[in-house]
Amino acid sequence: MLGLSKKDTTFLVVVIFLTLMTPILLQPFPEGSVLAQFNAGYPDLMQRFAIYGIFAIGFNILFGLTGYLSFGHAAFLGVGSYSVVWMYKLLGYNVVPGLLLAVVTAGLFALLIGYISLRRSGIYFSILTLAFAQMSFNLAYSVLTPLTNGETGLQVYTDDPQILMGAGSPNSPHFFGIVMNESAKIDVGGWQFTFNNGYYFCAIIAIIVFYLSLRIFRSPFGIMLRAIKTNQTRMTYTGLNPRPYTLAAFVISGMYAGLAGGLLASMDPLAGAERMQWTASGEVVLMTILGGAGTLMGPILGAGFIKYFENIFSKINDDILHTWFAALPDGLEDAIVFMVHPFIGKGWSLTLGLLFMMVVIFLPGGLIEGGNRIWRLVTGRSRNRNTPGKDAQHHPKPTAHVN
Amino acid sequence: MDALILQFLNGLDKGSAYALIALGLTLIFGTLGVVNFAHGAMFMIGAFCAVAMQSMLNISKVTLDPTKLDFLGNPAQIRTPMVESLFGPELGGSIINWSVPLSILLAIPVMLALGFIMERGLIKHFYKRPHADQILVTFGLAIVLQEIIKYFYGANPIPTPAPDAFRGSIDFGVLIGYAQNTIIYPAWRLVYFTFSAVIIAAVFAFLQFTTFGMVVRAGMADRETVGLLGINIDKRFTIMFGIAAAVAGMAGAMYAPINSPNYHMGMDFLVLSFVVVVVGGMGSLPGAVLAGFLLGVVESFASMNEVKSLIPGIDQIIIYLIAIIILLTRPRGLMGRKGVMEE
């Protein structure tokens, strides 16, 4: 179906199901319960899961398949966001023109940077991309402020032209009248589920681009990219020119990043310059490696993992801890709170750092490897048969080079 | 002209910090083939060695002085540093005053130990793993290290002044035949530059003139062959890791008076030091040093008002611009070897 094998079709159906059910699945604990703190089913975070999932899927097409490690993809994310907000300012709040522009400008920008950077390989390539992105960030923050509104971030002002805004047009981002920040809340028993327009908009786009990436993985182009990662010498002596292949992968992943950046601004009409900083580029690298580079689902898992910790763990404070352990005797309660305290709230990055280390030490293939292990355990299939999980055939062997 | 000399001095000074960090990073790349994202954190921990030394010397005996009141109206606490009560206020005072240079004595063993533990406990298991995994694990480690520092020292910068003797500036211009008050330069920055030059020279001498160094250099060129010769190169590489950490640590400790240490200063230097190493060329120690000084000097000149008025914002991007130009004209940086981290 859809040009996919039966296995891939099943896989895609599972992904679609999970994506559409996210508002329910991420809300496992009833409202008001002690563990409700761990619920992640609110619009902003779900949107971020989908958007950073898209970013990571795109990055994986470059890094996972070709092995070229870009440290500058945040630049495309930023360009995408700025494009969308500029379209808001000039035309109006419909997200479509902005998203189209975001993909196109990010693609062109990627073409330029990729064309230059891909003249080098390995770490030299990584540093070239990093240099371009850092230049973009530094300029966006300072000299280019008329274009980017600098530190504050680009936003819509009431005196912007917005020439396509009719009297009845919604006054916030919308898709032909479907307003992104509108939600339906449904209470079922003790649970409350939020079905947000913006989330479903992102989710549908995420499913489409996931499907595209699945097609790319299974296409002749996908094989060529993996061949580049494995052996460029054989590639050239087989009559193939690796450069246009890597450049195409770079541009495609740049467009994914631009789309993700555009969606960020579609959910929340503000484009901050920090989106272009090296830390943002590093984040997508971490997401991809953490989840499992070169696998289809890995990067999405990695994106979800990091965003979850950033948004959920940073909000747990001592008061919440005390309510959790309130049932315990006072001394014990204080002791436990004291022990847990460094890892939550402002210590969320410590927890994240430790988890990075644990995952990479114990699960060399990333989170997806953990998933595969559990899968094997559940299905009871033996380990030594090297049973393929969903993704095993694209699982990268640990090879001894960055790229 | 005097403005140019001033900026040249600034460049050398910036460059010596870059060079020291890049040197350690290259030692680790070159000998171990490991991408160490925690190297910036080593620099940061070095700087906190200076902070720790200062607070250790300031461990005080507390007495209450009922004649004075603190902000809540309670009797004020009078703190007398132990060192002062031990050696008398005069000598004790000057020991405290010299805490930053003294912290080198703390930084060397601490950083060597940290380096050994890191290499044996963690990095060792990642030699055969992809560079991507190395990046993830060392980045995780960098976060953990800086969060630990934040837990104990907070997020604010902590003042760590240079000894009084070097706190002010000296009239450098007079020394090289200029009029008075034309080239004024902070004394501590001159100390820092001299210190860096000594460390860099020492590292090179160590690699050049000792058997140990020769084996390591041979190992950098061809690890397998050296291994075949029956030399335990792994052990030496562990020591090199310790040395690299110690170099970064000393660079950080001595930098503390210039840049008040804070827990995330390592991340600020991380990206820059990678750029320096790559511009210098992977696996080349002289390249790292050369690139460090080059980028430092170029950055300083780009910060001059005359240049900035020509090209606004040039000082924000000059390092990256130079990096791009060099990498496009010289495929392996200034002095890189073929095949290192190129696949």
Add this chain to the structure above:
Amino acid sequence: MGILEVSNVNKRFGGLQALGDVNLDIAQGTVHAIIGPNGAGKSTLLNVLIGKLVPDTGTVMFDGKSVLGRKPYEINQMGISRVFQTPEIFGDLTVFENMLIPCFAKRDGTFRLHALESIASEKGIIEKAEQMLSDVAMIDKRGMTASSLSRGDKRRLEMAMCLVQEPKLLLLDEPTAGMARADTNNTIELLNHIHESRDITMVIIEHDMHVVFSLAKRITVLAQGSPLVEDTPENIKGHPKVKEAYLGEAAA
């Protein structure tokens, strides 16, 4: 006129004359071996043939076109395939995927963006790849990861990848280097089979005289950068000049 003509090629590296006045004329359909003691210039000559080195003087014409200054992938597209000393294959890919790549390269040229087409729909390509794998008796290993193959199978796979492109000329750089005897014999058998069934011109650079004499129809002996003799294997055996050149080395 041969398919590959090397005329008056000279190449110096500093003071060293690596190649001096090399003239070679390789006939269509032959198996031509280039032998010579260490340092005779075999590798330099090979690198000139594949365009990696540009000679100081002289020309290299393949099929009437110059190969000099062309990129490796252009030379391949002209019809020259190369087998390396250590097999160069796509280690992370399966045997079958390895075979697909040359098939696509043959059909689509140096670059084509088939990003959304499914491999499964490429019936012709799949058939061709499977056929080739059957020909080299590797069809039962199609799902294996290439890096896990034995040395002999890697060589077999590399050869198959070259052959599936139907090259006019196959360059082999010490195809049996480092192989066990049994693997060497298998490889010789394979090459002979290929030559007989496909009529491909082959140029072999080889050390091992057993291999050379089992395969070659003509042999050029290179010494100190220049061709010493060119003749049939029968005549090369026991040729005095050749013995002289190999003095001290174990001739076969």
Add this chain to the structure above:
Amino acid sequence: MSKFEINRRGLIKSGAAIGAGLALPTIFTRNAYAYVNEPKGATVTLGFNVPQSGPYADEGADELRAFQLAVEHLNGEGDGGMIGTFSSKMLKGNGILGKKVAYVSGDTQTKSDAARASAKSMIEKDGAIMISGGSSSGVAVAVQGLCQEAGVIFMAGLTHSNDTTGKDKKANGFRHFFNAYMSAAALGPVLKSLYGTDRSAYHLTADYTWGWTQEASMIAATEALGWKTVNKVLTPLAATDFSSYIAPVLNSGADVLVLNHYGGNMVNSLTQAVQFGLRDKQVNGKNFEIVVPLYSELMAKGAGKNIAGIVGSQNWDWKLEDEGTKSFVKSFGEKYGFPPSQAAQTCYAQTLLYADAVERAGTFDPCGVVEALEGFEFDGLGNGKTLYRKEDHQCFKDVLVVRGAENPQDEFHLVDIVEVTPVAQVTYEPENEMFAGGNLGKCNSGA
């Protein structure tokens, strides 16, 4: 304005299908809200969004302490702090409108993106009805914009840029902290009396919006005194080594260096300027002086002894002698062991002001709160008589001019108060060109 949670009925239809699919017995929806996150239970939730990682984490921690203290006092725990001295007597220590105050906290990371994400989760997940906190203007403007769209109140924390209540002002946003214009207006007369009217200033300015507004304000104020501006140089925000920018100052003919830097930038540029010996020099026959327009005690600590004698401005200082300050310092000091920073004070005051406005309005409805706060005059929160101006939601109150302490009595004594500049001197017209271009818009309650 945008609607956040409305159109409920239409959406429920589509949602109901999914809900019914779950085949769970009780499907019901909450009563329609009159405004977003209307508190229905026995508690009301406030959101404190402060930097917990990054360079301002300590400032954020201090803000959070103040918020926690304010919540305690509102709920009737502790000694009541400034509730006792506050001129409005609506707060009784029984929560807000009888509802117990709960709070959630989050990390802005001092990035507008992260700050908005954190604020959104407070609004969407935790049902926060008011957001407060923050330690930079970029974040304040970004979160203020978000609160306007979402329909909750934003009580800004530490934000000093003119834009927060100028170009980027919003109906749902309120700023208690002072701003760059006020700093400059307060510093002017003091600089004149200390350093005279014949001075040449050299500006080093952090290259982002706050830096620019600070620089513009300072230039306007000093030039009005008759000072000349020799040069103004932008420095990268990420810079840690300012030597290249400081080196040319001494030979430029300037005799005053104005550091329009904040936080880590300020610590490093000031430390390094002192190391360059600027303060020991004589230029044009006058002592060379350094001015840091915006002081932050927490950051000043990082510069150590280098701040001695350096003049700057503050919103508030714990050494003030009024009753409000005294009781606040007492309850803060007793709880945490050290005196509060000005960031803590502004956050504490903002929380009380919000609670009081709700009490006076008799509703949590943001539009009611806005109305109650606009034009509100009060006293007893440490800054003397203060007005929340209706036109731009900026507080007008006295500004402190301070000077780095030469002989600190203890580790908390960082600055001496030079002068309390009366409010009249720092007041400006809402149409002032430095604040022009903005538009409050209408209050948004999300309904």
